[in-house]
Amino acid sequence: MISSRTSEEDQALRAQTVGELWRRTRRRTVDLVTGLPPEDLVVQSMEDASPAKWHLAHTTWFFETFVLTPFFTRYESPDPRFAFLFNSYYVQAGPRFERAQRGLISRPTVAEVMAYREAVDEAIRTRLDYGGLSPEAIDQLELGCHHEMQHQELLLTDLLHAFSFNPLRPAYRAHESLPVLPFYDTNGWLHFEGGIVEIGHPKNGGFAFDNEGPRHEVLLQPYRLAGRPVTAREWLAFIEDGGYRTPTLWLSDGWATAKRLGWTAPGYWWKEDTRWWSMTLRGPQPVELDAPVTHVSFYEADAFARYAGKRLPTEAEWEVASARCPPKGANFLESGLLRPRSTHPDGPRLAQMWGDVWEWTASPYMAYPGFKPAKGAVGEYNGKFMCNQFVLKGGSCVTPEAQIRPTYRTFFYPHQRWQFMGLRLAEDDL
Template sequence: MEHPAADKAPQNQSNVSFSQSDDGADARVSEALEARLFETRQHSLNLAEPLSAEDMVVQASDDASPTKWHLAHVTWFFENFVLRPHLADYRVFDDKFNYCFNSYYETLGPRHPRPKRGMLTRPTSERVFAYRQHVDEGLRRLLARDDFDRDEISRLIEIGINHEQQHQELLLTDILALFASNPLRPAYQAQPVGLDIAEAMPLRWTEFTGGIVRIGHSGEGFSWDNELPSHDALVQPFKLADRLVTNAEWLAFIEDGGYVTPTLWLADGWSAVNREGWESPLYWEKTDGGWSQMSLQGLLPVARAEPVTHISYYEADAFARWAGKRLPTEFEWEVAANATPKQTAKLPSVLRPQRSDASQGAGSKQLFGQVWQWTASAYLPYPGYRPPAGAIGEYNGKFMVGQHVLRGSSCATPSGHSRATYRNFFYPHQRWQFIGLRLAAEVE
């Protein structure tokens, strides 16, 4: 199944606010939004630039998608939800692309099976780039007009920008999955100079009093519908680790028999360990010199102080039990994030999680921009949530079963795409994203 957080249709529950005080304000908002739109579109091309045509076609697993498909799918979104309904003289680039690049929208017609996206040698990458240019030209023509519903177009474009940003992260994680399956272990990005051999900062705990807290997005700015509606929730007193679990701590878990001790695992998790042969996080390899890890910089020695990543919910839960702690609930995580001075998550120059250091100040560190963090919370609707009617109702509601919520953002998350209320979600066995964990415990 396509990960639904990455393929979202426009919906009336998106929270997008725009000033409408006068025509000049409208124009400024439109210009700013247009600039963000084409910056986002260009960033996708920049991410694909290091890749060969062959790299962009292949699919590493049923969960992953080819780069070419990502580039085309986000373009299909703008064509189908912005241009076709709102630009009367728009000419569809290729009618057959609706079958090739629809993701999971049943009401929008049949589609190519996700596990076979890597078989789409045609259209070529060159034709996909031409498709993107055609749609971008259509968007420019639309935005140059003054006879459209500015509120509605602005809302749709904001959704499209955020949708494409989600696929930018997926593009990178899918390339890592592809390169990790290649015996040449190619690097997407140049390797860093030298190995970080520093040890992690000591783990400390921050206590929170809990109580009746406000959860979910409110006020101005964009949010996905699964962050709504804002509501009150009861949170008991708890404490949260001030940093993420590190590779060194995970090595201790391995060496203490964490992967061979069934009492640490949920039943489904233990079944996955035995069925899949898990002995370490995804992309770890045992070599003569110790453990190495495949990364976007190629195969590198495991850096002890860096956050552990590419782990399933089952592994995170087992580690927490081994450590005598637990995973935080998503509400606890949001309380901690709201109590922490705002951390601006910018795309790092090196696309890999970085260790915590004293410069990050007191309190909870590494909330954003390193790894997504598993929570103990099942992915469920907030009280009062109602999916919108029609095709857009496929956006979130039908996926709210069998998955777990992740909070934060990762080193591959685009700048500006993080907030305390953001709810990512994956199935408990999935590991190919930049996913780690942070420990929680009761206040004694």
């Protein structure tokens, strides 16, 4: 049967769908900081992190710069100076304030940033309500939603990093103990045949960032993938067995970095008497031994894999395997747990591929064959970072569920570990 729906009706439906996503996304960002004092929102604990206030303003600047300004000639910014303060790295969008000094932006105040958000939101709401957004503007609005989801995750991980330096060790949310599941010592392995497979986001497959495509063929050799991520219990054995003191397990740059930064355990771990603790978004907690280890760098993940006699999976291996287990119901931001949970797999299956912790792959972050960045300033979003970083897959306990799909590629430098980063082991099966 041929549909009678007109292109105008399709556009109206798409505008409604994206508009609802935009409203949910903007509301959740505000929910994430509700109840926090202004003092928490202005701290910048390192160059890689940003104050929560900056995230609130930058995501607003994104909608103003890429939705309102280019498509509506009569739009006027509440404060044109914000374009300099809250641009991140978009060179084509104009000059920017120094990233490492974002914590010095005491003005505008948090209240003024929230008023800025509301002014921009009202301008977009008005145009949504009266059908004033073109298909191109709707595309940019959808991009802005997924951009803001990324910053929701960054907002939380940056707050955790800041709180970890506070001697009072404050909690972002009230302390809550997770249920302790029976110890599960087995790590089943699943076999994959390999062969010529397709990875990457297909055309007309819904929203994706430009770096997720084009879809293309790769050749995989037969391999096996661990049924679950590496746990804190296994990592503790690595520590006790001298993993941080054995240079032959480490890449040269990794060993130099570990020595220079004094790494002896994952990020946010410390030992009191005989017990290991970790700093979490729910404050100090005993290390949950059967939960996935988190806050480990690529260097550490690679060293552990060598210690275990295994390796890290490639990006393509991970993506192909993920087709066996949809992400529905995983431990994402929506669960409210805010930290990885333990699991008790029932039989040989892939557990916790989604949520809990981002999983390092052995694949450098590079362009797929035929990749072309988007035109204009938004083309700077991904392409110019394709150097010296590694791909992670699957999302974490603070990743919004709508942000994740099998082709999603996040990327970090090999020394970074303030995000919820973990690993899953792989091995050849020839």
